[in-house]
Amino acid sequence: MSIKLLLQHDKKEGIRYYEAWRKNGGYASVEKALKMTPDEIVEEVKKSGLRGRGGAGFPTGMKWSFLAKPEGVPRHLVVNADESEPGTFKDRYLMEYLPHLFIEGIITSSYALGSNVSYIYIRGEYAWIPDILEQAIEEAKANGWLGKNILGTGFDLEIYVHRGAGAYICGEETALIESLEGKRGNPRIKPPFPAVQGLWMRPTVVNNVETIAAIGPIINMGGEEYAKIGVGRSTGTKLISACGNINKPGVYEIDMTCTVEEFLYSDEYCGGIAKGKRLKACIPGGSSVPILPANLLLKTAKGEARYMNYESLSDGGFQTGSMLGSGGFIVLDEDQCVVRHTMSLAHFYMHESCGQCSPCREGTGWMYRILKNLEYGKGKMSDIDLLWDVQRRIEGNTICPLGDAAAWPVAAAIRHFRDEFEWHVLHPEESQTRNFGLAHYADALEVATA
């Protein structure tokens, strides 16, 4: 049985509302936090080892300590609820079922950062969730957790929910800030970083919903206790949204000590591959991270078991590893076509590029069109190399990481599934009627013993 810190009460009756939440120990973390100094809270978060849950995994305590604090300039906390990465739907679950857990985290974080006006920037397609959040904010306000002079400490806080218009790029923190300011959601050119000049050129911290939701439990149990959960630099618990060809898609909280195999096959989590099929491939951390064939997913290139945590999933770098990313776990069974799958991701990135910088604006569409040819039996062998070359020249050369996010899935697909691409070229007609299948992608790998 694993530890539950975030999804402890999610199944309880009425937990979305203040009464039930308070009865289950809600807002204790705020009571505790407001008796501490802001610096003490930052210190606790540092001790907890919490890493950003938005995808990059940057240590949250460190991020907070970088916040510039010039005299007389307001600071802001902005919570990134734009969650648009294909395969990722954990923030939605948190906000929908446990809005007060989230609000608690915002209050404590805002207090620690000195933000008197904090924002939630929420994905436009989550049309029904702002109402839930606003209801929770109202309730919190009515009970004295928000507004002026909270708990008599002299700390004021207002939280605003801002609805996005459905652009993936507005999840990138500087594009999000631009959009919040009412401008076109183009990522900014950095530096300056938000910690120095963010929202309205004021020092700003942008954090993911899950990161902020974890602040309550960290304050309640103490940073050191939190850090004992998990392994290495993967401390605490992580939400994984599992989807694809599995028996039990859904959002699961794991403590980062379970193996990928256990997560995939145990009944507590994914419950195995649906319809008794075999595993072909998996994207373990949201659409932007490299796809892995079954054999490299379950075991590292060294032949060790792979675990569901930051270090283990990235073991082997991009050559043989992937990333934990945002925790969107997408499973492909033996009937799935990796070329088609890569094409559909490429379409997504083409559609979501903001178009500011040339490699991403032009390169994403080019990749999609090459992939479309390959998928529909019109590809040439040279297209595979061309595709490799295009992604290589996008990666690292763009303003924001969306360019990389578009390049990595293509690179990984070619790296690990080149023969499937070649099969499409060599069998243009057959590839229109059947899939390549599992092939050798689940075969045990030879482990080089040095």
Added chain:
Amino acid sequence: MKVTIDNITIDVEPGTTILQAARQIGGDVTPPAMCYYSKLEGSGGKCRTCLVEVSKGSEKDPRPMPKLVASCRTTVMEGMEVKSVTSEKALDARDGVTEFLLINHPLDCPVCDQAGECDLQDLDYAHGNSGTRTEFVRRTFEKEDIGPYIQLHMTRCIMCYRCVFTAQQLCEVREHGILDRGERSQISTYLNKALTNEFIGNVIDVCPVGALTDKTFRFKNRVWFTKPLDAHRDCEVKGCSGHVRLWMRGDEVFRVTARRDEWNEVRDTPDGRKGWICNTCRFHKKKASDWIIDGPTKIKRISVISQGHYLNLKKPTDTFVPIMGRDPKHLLDIHTVSEVNKTDIDLSLLPRPAHSTDFTTGNVLPEAKQINIQESNS
């Protein structure tokens, strides 16, 4: 503050960008810049042609930077070491960016007014490849008239945002911006409203390609047949420099533009005012008698258009061979490569269009005057 670019060390003011430092050195090490425009606040960072490798961050923190950086938006640090043309990685990235900029470009240079003074042509000459690796239908847009003077040919646009910054920074009302996103993004005006602001004509000058063209000049002449003269008038419009370049053929003024420097940017006036000009000067003063002529334009910028107009041009010849192990690749070489562009022939003096035979027979045209290119070692 000392910074070294391609092994050449230079002392610059703190706050200088790598690109500006490289421009101070000049010549081949200067990265191409398709979106940055020193006169426009906030410009740069977008096109990614100016990428360079920082092999040493600074004296204090000598670690190399992990990725290539946009030199136009990266400020130098004491002791920084930068590789521009000496970096295989940077050259490969520029080659890539050039290709990206061209895969959807219509390549309609033969009918484009910008041809000859187009930054994209120059970029491709210096950093591109021959041939294309794309076989897909190129993106097209409808042509659009934005106001009485300007035509937007979005198909040619490279999304550098320069015109957006120009419109925002020179005009009172914000009417000009970008619609949609990704490869479908396009320059547009507020509800297709005509742009009539007195200074909107400057977007034509800042546009690096032929996406924004002067309707009073469209298809009237090829720029290399016209002869540029510097001229000025006392313009009563506030903020207009009145300092222009007249592009003449015989006695006829074909077009009026602001004066541009060797980086193709609008140049400040000698007394330090901004060089922008108003629509009246640009579109309505098309007689030589409207102007006080200062003399023939001295063109420092090397490109096709400059053919026949170089005055005391300095062509750097040294420095590069020992450092780069190859001869410098100058845009000036385009005149040698093309065989039909000779620097000693002034096409604007021809009463008729030029023919290849004018160049290949070896006879210097009787009408053309001899121009002296000074090669220097400095």
